[in-house]
Each structure stands twice: as C-alpha cells, then as structure tokens.
Amino acid sequence: MSTHSTTSSNKAVGDHFRWARYSTKERVARSLGYLVVGVLLYWSLSTVDVFWPWVWDAPAQIGDMMFRMFPVSFVQLNPILFALVESINIAVLGTIVAVFMALPIAYLGAQTVTPSKLTLWLARFIIVATRSVDTLIWALVFVAIIGPGPVAGILAIAFRSIGFLSKLLAEAIEEIDWGPVEAMQAAGASRAHVITYAIVPQVVPSFWAITILRWDINIRESTVLGLVGAGGIGLIFQGAIDMFRWNTVSLVLIVIVLVVFAGELVTGVVRRKLM
Amino acid sequence: MLQITDLVKSYNNGEPVLKGLNLATDERRLTAIIGSSGAGKSTLLRCINRLVTADSGRIELDGINILELHGKRLQDTRRQIGMIFQAYNLVDRLTVMENVLSGRLGYVGTLRGVLRRFPQSDIDRAYALLKRVGLSQYVNTRCDSLSGGERQRVGVARALMQNPRILLADEPTASLDPKTSERIMELISRITDELDLPVLINLHNVPQARDYADRIVGLRYGVIVFDGGPQDLTDDWLEKIYAGHEDDLKKQMKVAGEDGANE
16 A cells, blocks of 8 residues: 555645645545544434433533532441452352362363364354353353342352453463473373373463453452442442442442452562562 | 385375485494485485385384384384484473383373373383483473483484384484584494394494494485495495485595594
8 A cells, every 4th residue: 555655645846845744535535434423423322312401411410420429428337248258259169169179171272282173163153152252141051040149149150250261371381382282192191180280380480470351350340340239349339329329339349349349469579479 | 024015105296305225224223324415325214214205115013014004013013113303303391201201102092191191111111221321310301401412312212112024214313513513423333232223323434334323324316326334435435325425425534634623
C-alpha cells in the first residue's frame, strides 16, 4: 500500500513536488470505512432502545446516590466481614478444586505428551467449554442443581477456572525441555515416573504463577456470586440495594475494593518470590 | 552381546540416515563411532534404546530383539542400556541425588519412584557413584547450580545407576570446554574399565577417539566405512570418512591440537 501511494502522489510538477499523505484511492477507501463504522454505530444504537430522558438524568441521579451513600453506615459491618470471609474462602476453595480438575486436563491437552489425538481434542473441548461460560452463568446452573449457598459458588468458580488453568498449564508442559524426558525413558522409567521426574519439576514454577493469577481473578469473581444466590458478599450487596440502604451498599463497595487491592499485593509478593 | 543387523532408519520418508547397518559390540571394550555431522551417529545410538524407532533390521541385546519390544518389556530392556547425553539431560530443578536415583526408576515400582522411596541399596550405590565421580559434596545441591563438567558427571553417575549391560554415550563431551572434555572422557573410560562395561560412544573429536577407544567405527552417510583399532585409523582413512566434510575434520583436529580453543 505504502509503495503504491508514494508512486502515485509524489509527482514533480515544475519546480514543485506535489505531496499527499494518501492517494485518491486510499482516501475513498478510508472515507468508506468511516461511513461503515458510522452506520454500524447508528444501527446498534437504534436496536438497543435507549430511553434518553433517563440518560440525561444520570448526572442528577449520581449526585443523589452519592448523597444517599455517604456517610457510610457501619451498622452491618459484622455481617459484611463474615460474608467477605466467605467470598474469599469460596475463591480459595474454588481455585483448589479447579486445580485438581485442571491437572489431568492440562496433561491431556498438551500436544507433546497427550496419549492420542482423541484425548487432545477431548481436553481442548473441555477447556473451551468451561471458558466460554461466565462464572455467573455457572453459578446459576449450580444454584439450580444443588440449591443456593457457597457450595454452588465454589463449583461455579471451579468450573470457570478449569479451562483457564488447563490451557496455560498445557502450554507450560509443551514448552519444557524434552531432554530429561528422553533420559528417563532411556532409563526404562514408566509413564508415571517420566511425569513425576521430568515433567512436573519443570512446570512447577509456571504452575504456581498460573494458580496465583487465577486465585487473584477468582477473588474478584467471588464478590458478585451472591447476586445469583451462590454465597458471599454479593448477597448482602443485593439485599442492601433491594432495601435502598445505600449507605450500606457503599460500605460493601469499599470493602470489596480493599480486598481486591490486598489480593493484588499478595499475588505481587508471591510472584516476586517465585521468580 | 549387542548385535545390530541390517538396521535401516529414515526420517519422514526421506533418504535413509542408516542404510542397512551391521555392527556387533565387543565385551569390555570402548568403541568410538566417528563421522561428520549427519552421518547417522546419533540416530544409531538412539535406535538402540528406542528413543527413535528404526524402520527395519534387528538390534539384539543378549539375544532379545529390542525393535520388537513394547511396554513393560521395553522398559526392562531399556534399563539395561545406560545413556549419557550431549546436553546432559538432567532435571535442573531436582537435586543431584534425585537425578542420580532417577537412573534407578526402571527397577522401582511406580509408587516408590513417585514418592522417592528408593531401596537402601540404591541409595548406597548412588552415594558410592557420586563419590567415584567426585561429587559427594553436592548430594543435595540442585543441578542448575552445577557447571557443565559437574553436570556431565551427574549424567555419568545416573547412567551407571542403572547397572547397565552396555553404556551409550552420544557426544558426551561436545558441550564442554577442551580441558573438561578430556576429564570427562578419562572418567568414562576409567569407570567403564573398572566396571567391565562395554561402551558405544559417539565422538566428534578424532584425537579423543584415538586416545581412549579400543575400537573405532567410521560412519559415513549411514554406512560403516571403517572398523578397526585406533592404530589402524590412518589419515587416509580419516579423509575417506570425512570426505566432503574436510572443514569439519580440520576443526576437530585443531581442537585437540591447541587444547585451548573452543568447540
């Protein structure tokens, strides 16, 4: 494209060079591109059926809400902290359950070690399937199956995490140095031995880094699970909104931000230790 | 003991790397295999312990055709064949002891191996071997903190841990500086002599082959063109083995001549 534009627009006319950043053809193409984006924008806005008075009203509503949110009410501090601990525990347990389920899937999903094409595709299917369903949807499913409560939350977090963990772990397995694997095979080691001596030690650092990263994500995700009845701080959050206790809502939000921030600090420290 | 008959191997249906190779090892002898890169030296060794699968032919160890084995029986035969690698192929994040004991995995059950509960006799043997190769002070050191020469010593100890019938060494000194390379060759040659262990060793370095080998096999494009004692390996023969790869040969002769140049 660029060579084309230099030949077409850098013509010498008398003592002057005529120069343009784009050739005529490029200019037309770009204008058409803008037009298409504009049409798409108009079309999407027209289908979502925005009620404009409410949109124009938003600044006033925000002011009103702020007025109702502050000062923060600490009346519900104890139940909020209990629910918070529950949220964190849901994240931790969900991550642990996910890790145990992800390990075999990662092994089957790593091209270099998977026993057959069939197992590879099976693992890939599981990875894609669990990743494409959002945590809240998983939570709805598990609330329907085993009833509301933290167990549904743990399973939702776990199922959402399997794909993520397996995919990254499978990539870590594919990147190992193959030499030790050959050395173990040459010594007559069985498959289980090859895994524990040649593969596991090489993926341990990645394993911890990936698990910590997912745990960090799960802390955030666990805070909203209560919205669909899957336990944790989200339950109090929704209750407070439903009862228009805005000064409690604000406390919940502040606590969530603090926890996420703390999680960030912890993962940062652990990651530095792993390096 | 080890008898190779009509061994053929090609990669991806290309030109065969080994073209009907025949070779029998002698007991208690160090056999060096020399030849330019691409002559099939590595392929030959890796066919013997089935790290690559040969197309046709026979490789018999004490009368058992290795090429026909599967599963448990293959593992049982592999543990009788020790191997030393050019890149050491140690597990960096495991300790020296764990790496040496891993040579014993063909003998211990799955659970014992996984839990690292090796029999006391294996641990004693590992200590003895580490002492013999001069690494007893590093028993619990992780392998990634060792130097190249030390790593290859661990590699030697791991291979001998198998209590093998035969030892294969695939350019064990090619990644090392000349001085360390000499030391490792000396170690391999002495220790296998002590243990009465036959060795098949791929060497890039012709003077080393002359110094340490009892028998030299010259490989050229998958065919054995020379087979004799080191005294028989005249410069004429070398030229035949390395014809078309004279630069390769010159470089290798120089390495030993100057004894300070790097590979």
